[in-house]
Amino acid sequence: MNEKHYEVLIVGGGISGAALFYELAKYTNSKKICMLEKYEALATLNSKGSSNSQTIHVGDIETNYTLDKAKITKRTAKMIEKFCLQYDLQDKIMFKHQKMALGVGKEEVEFITKRYNDFKELFPYLELWDKETLRELEPKLVYADKEQTKDRPEPIIAMGARDEYTTVDYGAMTEELAKAGQNADSSKVTDIFYNSEVEDIEKTGDMYKVTTTNGDVYTADFVVVNAGAHSLYLAHKMGYGKHMGSLSMAGSFYITSGEFLNGKVYMVQNDKLPFAALHGDPDILEDGKTRFGPTALALGVLERYKGLKSVGQCIKTMNIDGSIIKIFWDLLKDSEIRNYVFKNFLFEVPGINKGLFVKDAQKIVPSLTKDDIEYAKGFGGVRPQVLNKDEKKLMLGEASLSEGNGIIFNMTPSPGATSCLGNAQRDIKVVCDYLNLDFNEDQFNADLVEEEIA
Template structure:
């Protein structure tokens, strides 16, 4: 055994890796845990507040969620909320704003009305808002620049007084800080250690980084788009390819919206619809986005990773067919073209305003500016076996003591739920004990059972 041997090594110090680090320390009898992070601090990529919408995606206003998916996401979202309240992180890590999904025009209005009826049983706090009520609670969505009501029929469904917003970098820091306080356990963190190679020799994993060498009995890779890159290097997940989607934002010069306003998702589009959010790191100013642009690299605002993208895409006839099937749909084709134009200087803001005015009809060119340095890369997975683009998260559990997680939205919201799934696998594989009762007591909210609830 090498000096740097651990029961479990976690690769990646974003919110997913930090959550797993915390749960292994808090809820298991594993006493030797290590986290390896490529950069010099935690959550410097997609978990950073500037790289995401800072939203707890619990399924109540995310109109691309089915009732079944919403029920699952709600459970894990409540874990984040309960953890933060347990440690008194209100207005430090977790924040409360009003939130709503907006329906504009006859079809969307009808959709929101029906969705409200369907989802009310799962979210008893949901409220339905008429145009008159929206004018009171979120006036910017109703009145144009002349102070006149917009002519379209418009309604909303949402909530007030719920926890809606999280600084996921700050959350990551708390996971680590609270784990390091645990006594009688080895809980090591090594920064500036980029993993270059993982090899299994016998029953032990050997990990070579830019700085050192480590060994472990079990490895979990929570490294964003690089999770699949490392999986491929070990011969796992070869039926998957990675399509890195970058999101950009526009920042308003003031607080325009009182809370989070989401639009109805086009069911054909696999990416989030435009929304407006109060940015907790920029004085509550309203941030609009995201756009969606495919980038040929695995990390935004970092040098390199172009070759990593090519290797992880695994371009072949099947990938080309997936792209063809996507682009032959005019809605998707036009969406992709428009989002590309959102990145072109001089015309990008005018084009973006056309979409953003569906939320705020009075929005003008002077109100917003391109948010330089904001946005991240989400690893959307191409399922080559089923020849389609996967939505949401993917995990490769090899059954051989190593797991690779790819966690685009709602990965940050689901960090504690995803982590406990991995904790159970780790304990079963290594023969350790998971304290399920303590976990449930501290993090799982008891849900009332309704006859029509999923």
């Protein structure tokens, strides 16, 4: 039996947990820090390179981001870049590709043109690319046939960038963050324990007692739960976040037999659909093959590819009552959303899935055929989408529960990996205030925050 006390204990060894672990070790005077990971290694779930699109979500080509949201994501995305450059990880786990948001058809061409004009001040490196420029940069977007003799019939335009860091293996970055945290100061205790699934967290006096399924017990002055879809499950067990439920959305991918795109190509988001629009990405773990996706499928588990052990936890975390049923009803009574949900279910059905999916992917590459793609087995993860029972609606993006009493629960679907260092900075301020610790914000800013150009 293992009994240890820490100032700060982090539950979850994905990229969000590792980012906080790193920042606590490097930029605060906390002396004893611990991270518990339920599996045998870090980043085995959503942070794993094959579970996400490996994208640094800056806000420049994500057409569902408002200008205000893009300002926030730009700041946190730059932290990813600066961390990787600081530790000489460029061209090892972080890479440059060209990237763009593609508009197809008259309405989308007008939308992209307007968006470019609205966003070019925030992102001065953005360019507007007409069909002839796209013919040079991404010829497969322009031609309707594989022989490249015939143009697609619709007008197209794109806003994009040629020389920016766009792509990260977030699984490898998780390991680098943990390593950098453990190497930051040899006088500190920076423990990481594997195969340590948290069963219970309880408040005992001024401390928290954390018990794992294998019987180990840890105590801590402050606990931060960065456990993906399990964060809300553990919050509910402690009586927190009862106004929230969680909908587990799985994202699957299809992968090509060869290279189809030179860079990242994102589509215009349909505002009615609450999940990411299809995009194409060169996969840095699969020899540059192009990955198309994600699909969006509601699943009754909190983790993917780990068996059915989390089905019961998923049902509990949905927190079903009249408010939750109303949220589902409001979503599904809209025919566009209903058809989208049904179509994404069919994308998972062997025999018919490839033929159906390729029709959507042809909006990016018109000449793509079902023989060019395969269902990417074992790819994709589960993203917890928060259902707000008070407002009776699906809340996209991240959610954090904190009542100022020494514990925080974070749920970080996309763009959670991109914003991991920014989210950790937010939490560190809460931790330091509560424990009366010092946060070296000047050094943090010098290392990780891009200077604003007046």
